[in-house]
Amino acid sequence: MSIAAKYFPNEPEKPVIKTETIPGPVTVKKLEELGQVFDNRAAYFITDYYNSIGNYIADADGNLYLDAYAQIASIALGYNNPEILKAAKSDQMAVALANRPALACFPSTDYQSILEEGILAAAPKGFTHVWTAMTGSDANETAYKAALMLQAQKRRGGAEKPFSPEELTSVMNNESPGASDMAILSFEKGFHGRLFGSLSTTRSKAIHKLDIPAFNWPKAPFPSLKYPLEKYAEENKAEELKCLEEFEKVVTEWPTKIAAIIVEPIQSEGGDNHATSIFFQGLRDITLKHDILMIVDEVQTGVGASGRMWCHEIYNISPAPDMVTFSKKFQAAGFYFRDAALQPNQPFRQFNTWCGDPSKAILARTIYQEIKANNLIENAKETGAYLYEKLSAVSSAYPEKLFNLRGQESGTFIAWDMPSAKVRDDFTRKCRSLGLNIGGCGDYSVRLRPTLTFEKKHAAVLVDIVEKAVSQL
């Protein structure tokens, strides 16, 4: 029996489009009203989550779309998944919601088991510690803080060395040496969040960054590979080696210490840009050589869709990165680490009121357990292989309109390019009017981000609509 059929016996077999225009009149009216109090100019449609089911998302007009976007890659098990609803209705959840703890001061009797049966059980091999946060931006920024505090401690000469009087004074004026002059390096087109530290490492688009102060931190080029990867293996290798060389040059020449780098296993928001183990292992080698910590940002790539629990596992990076951050599909956010020294030398340094949220950790536990119980990672692999094959055929039929298909090795984490932002946006709109909700990324790319319960039968519907929409461009 199919996974989706087991979870969602009433999941429809295909989309249902009832309104002549998309968005429909109810959405238009409700968006107008909501817009009076809450900025919704980015809205696709008002969503009826009560009538969404499995891989189908309902709008306020009664239209039902196959969803290949899944709340920007954030729905793991499908809409109204019965196991998630069961967890949501549990006494444990009610107690977690009604008594939200300040976790570092008043940890709950059950937080350890919730972590160990969920978030920690799901950790990449060798990652024994976790610090929980609330969002992807928080996850990355708390990881930066851990890296910066450890590097400062090393510079100071060890965990026992006290802060100097000059550090203690200058930091209250936001000046060095107390306020660190160290940097976090990120890669061109990378996306790591929207708050001030994470936004300083985000290099995706100007509109994400304009008018916001940013730290003077370095960036390095991310490989610009040709697809399919294997066809261009030699050229791609040369490009990756060139980027590594550039990276080491930046590292060597940057005037202050680089505490850590952050990199996505597949650059997602920036356009689904892939690299290979040549690049990632090269980064690891160079970071070790220069005593720089390596943070892998799995906020969008993590939790199964890539055909691995964690996408970076594809590259067999050795030794493993120092930290791995997560959020989105896990609902809970935070970072894993291996070296206990990434826990600062004193309490109240990596600290805040909530330090995470047990209600989200409970959901993460169910998500992890369902992934294991139903081989959902294997499903992502199989569905991905099917999608890649069928979309290759579409690309062959329309090579000027749908090209640079990528993600052959990364489950359903598949994307392609279109001729321009305008064509891409026309295409995604057309898809919606045909009953497929699908998202863009980068300047002119389309990304697939379905749930982990997206199967071949859903993929077949998707491919039909994509083909139809492309043919109409």
Place this chain on the structure above:
Amino acid sequence: MSIAAKYFPNEPEKPVIKTETIPGPVTVKKLEELGQVFDNRAAYFITDYYNSIGNYIADADGNLYLDAYAQIASIALGYNNPEILKAAKSDQMAVALANRPALACFPSTDYQSILEEGILAAAPKGFTHVWTAMTGSDANETAYKAALMLQAQKRRGGAEKPFSPEELTSVMNNESPGASDMAILSFEKGFHGRLFGSLSTTRSKAIHKLDIPAFNWPKAPFPSLKYPLEKYAEENKAEELKCLEEFEKVVTEWPTKIAAIIVEPIQSEGGDNHATSIFFQGLRDITLKHDILMIVDEVQTGVGASGRMWCHEIYNISPAPDMVTFSKKFQAAGFYFRDAALQPNQPFRQFNTWCGDPSKAILARTIYQEIKANNLIENAKETGAYLYEKLSAVSSAYPEKLFNLRGQESGTFIAWDMPSAKVRDDFTRKCRSLGLNIGGCGDYSVRLRPTLTFEKKHAAVLVDIVEKAVSQL
């Protein structure tokens, strides 16, 4: 019938301390285990939320403490409040948890009503818009972003003015003019969060800031008043005027544009430092004079405990501040604003994947509705008056040990000083061993942060324990 008795018919009448030492042996063992995977060196005790009730918090050893700290001011209605549990168990909550939306792209059919019946109904007068976030740090940083984007737009000459090519290029290198050179001003001893932008405005303690890069942003002195306020009215007025003068000097001399100031109505983490309407109105006047936006940080002070829904209402600031941020007791986080221009001129600027969380907004709605239905703000006022009177007597009896009592006008938002950090820490430990969970703030202060269902009967128990603990110092 008392409010607590109505909500919590089984709430105990006094603490129950069963173990010879606090923390007890079960807590010690469980902290050791949890510490292997999650940093809990700041922990007071492992908390049994299942057996906590109303204003009493249970630990893993079966001890039951009267709670005047309430998860660092974050529990509004008491532990396991039946109305919150009802909301937590509702179908609406289950759907919100199971289908967490990317709110700006796929807002739910019910988000508007959830906001309007809760967060927006609770807004300070005249605040018609809200942007939702996840934590206090997020709330403040998104408010900073709104301020910075509006100020840059004004400098550019209006919402229609395009970004210059130089802005579009420089921002990708984290350089001005694209990355803003504007600043956010905060006040000495202020606390506004722990992420990179919010931490740059936090001026509480070195340990909160050390080793983390910070923006070169200005600070100004916050008044250091003498208590009780009315006794020292003249001196305090002089101090406030001096601080305002200093503030205007910083504003005038700072080399770049100050986009906004952020200020707490009562500086909380920094030591429960009060100021009066002289200071706050002065800030408003000077910010208007210099075209600076005014953000009031109500993350800790907001939602009723001050004897007002929003603490800054005490000062009758006119015109009202531009933005008010919230989190903690509301579970939901974000900022209110009055001027629609604080919504950026394009979508995807104030944007992220989740943009808040309906499950928290549902809790905020229940919290607001219960506050109204049960006059909980009035209760905070009455309980606060009682506490202040009784604690004044304790202070008179032990003037060398418990002094600078403050908060006569701010509900249960009451604090006092002790001779040193060491004495204060001994005191709070002693209180716990006598069955009272109580928190410190600043260098040597104790702050009261009970729930809104804390009544005179609880206050009487608190005062008894405080008196006993002080007498034993």
